[in-house]
Amino acid sequence: MTTYVLIPGAGGSAWYWHHVERELIRRGHDVVAVELPGADARAGLPEYVDTVVETVVREVGEHRESVVVGQSLGAFTAPLVCARLPVSLLVLVNGMIPRPGETAGEWWANTGQEAARRAFDLSEGRDPDAPFDLATYFLHDLAREDVDASAEHAAEESDAVFATPFTLDAWPSVPTRVVAARDDRFFPAAFQRRVAEDRLGITPDEMPGGHLAALSHPGELADLLEAYARA
Structure with a gap:
């Protein structure tokens, strides 16, 4: 049995992980899906890390070693958790990989995300100058029930x-x-590969x-998370 700590991206909703949480629990693992205070104007990274730590300690205790998974903006929080809890593995999924001293606000220009997104839009026949649309960049491959629930x-x-x-x-x-x-339109896979390397x-594993x-x-x-934990 492995304990997985799942950290969401922007908005901070633990609901984002509910399908993966169900999959991992069905396979016999413990899962802590963290709800972050995304809308709280007083909450920065220290408060996010405190929230993760407090949730983990409350649900599984402070001494349980875990696999910490951060999605998108959650990649800024996940490494910081490693200094506060016993962590056996850190996994970033479509993550905003930070550098020391960098803010998440600086990350976009520092990595060239906007140019990468525009180039990918052009390669797939989308207008990169069209108004930003959630369905185009985030919901395009979701089942209808998840689009509605989102x-x-x-x-x-x-x-x-x-x-x-x-x-x-x-x-x-x-x-x-x-x-x-590999079908991420917001952080194209080639862009993620460049940043991670x-x-x-x-070199990222693609899915x-x-x-x-x-x-x-x-x-x-x-499947990937289990394979990583076994390895």
Whole structure:
């Protein structure tokens, strides 16, 4: 049995993980899906890390070693958790991989995300100058019931976390794996590969799905997480 700590991206909704959570529990694992205070204008990275730690301690205790998984913006929080809890493995899924001292607000320009998104749009025949559309970049490969439910669970992300520097001087000494969804239109897979190799020296493993791959392909993501934990 493995304990998985699942950290969501922008908005902070633990609901994002509900399919993967069900898959992992069905396979005999413990799962802690964390609800973050995304809409709280007072909550930056320290408060996010505190929330993760407090949730884990409350649900499984402070001494249980876990696999920590961060999605998208959750990649800024997940490495910081490694300094507070026993972690056997860190996994980033379509993650915003930070550098020391960088804020999540600076990350976009520092990595060239916008240029990568525009180039990918052009390669697939989309107008990169069209108004930003959630369905195009986040919901395009989700089942109808998840598209409908996502509206109930969507939350605004305050600016506070985007202004908080990533405080680690170096990446935690925890085995790290990176997952890139090959149909991600927001963080194209080639872009994720470049960033992961440049910042961590890690080539991502690719899986099907878009930016919200835990909703569209939970079985495949659970398979990867189990394979990583076994290894």
